[in-house]
Amino acid sequence: MYKVFVGDKPIILTSVVEKETNFKNYLLNTVNVVKVIKKLNTTSLKEVRLIHKNQDKLIKKFLKKLPNVIAGGGKVFNEKGDILFIYxxxxxxxxxxKVDGKETIEETAIREVEEETGVEGLKITKPLDTTYHIFKRNGRYKIKITYWFEMKTSFNGKFHPQENEGITKVEWLNKEQIKEALTNSYANIKGLV
Structure with a gap:
């Protein structure tokens, strides 16, 4: 099973057909993804499920439905165990x-964390889940595929929020602060943290 978010509503890719309650089932092979996105955005429908008999082909088939944007990101811990967040x-x-040129996804993740926050000395400790969400740019829907990595750093310098990317704050958040922050975050991020 995979979840692809449209805002905070999921499109669930699954091989299991269940009786519809607060969701709608469609066949992955024949679905019009743009119509599904519009339905999620304009109705009280909680989720949509796209069904395909072969579990192994779910994500591959779905990703052919819209242009893909590949990205890398980091869940960064400091020495106190706080996590680096941006606002x-x-x-x-x-x-x-997004990936730049021929860099590896790991290089992308480290570069993006550095650019968006000013934090340096990043070390990848392990890969995390990949997330998927749909967004609209220039009138077209696209799927952002983000490869996430857990990272650590001993950085304790000054943050430099990348303002031209709409980032106004960079902060280390502890467990209590994270709980509060997640009330105003994205479904994908809630799942990662």
């Missing part, structure tokens, strides 16, 4: 961004 477009988020 962008009036929501708390984790730093991430």
């Amino acid at each position: 962008r477009n009036d929501k708390w988020d984790l730093p991430k961004g």
Whole structure:
């Protein structure tokens, strides 16, 4: 099973057909994804489920439905165990961004965290889940595929929020502050943290 978010509502990719309650089932092979996105955005529908018999082909088939944007990001811990958050477009988020040229996804993740926050000395400790969300640019829907990495750093210098990317704050948040921040964040980020 995979979740692809449209705002905070999921499109669930699954091989299991269940009786519809507060969601709607569609066949992955024949679905019009743009119509599904519009339905999620304009109705009280909680989620949509796209069904395909082969569990192994779910994400591959879905990703062919819209243009893909590949990104890398970091869930960064400091020595106290706090997590690095950015405040962008009036929501708390984790730093991430698009692949540049021929860099590896790990290089992308580290570069984006550095660019968006000013934090340096990053070391990847392990890969995390990949997230998927749909966004609209220049009138077209696209799927952002974000490869996340857990990172650590001993950085304790000054933050430099990347303002031209809409980032107004960069902060280390402890467990209590994270709980509060997640009330104003994205479903994908809640799942990662």
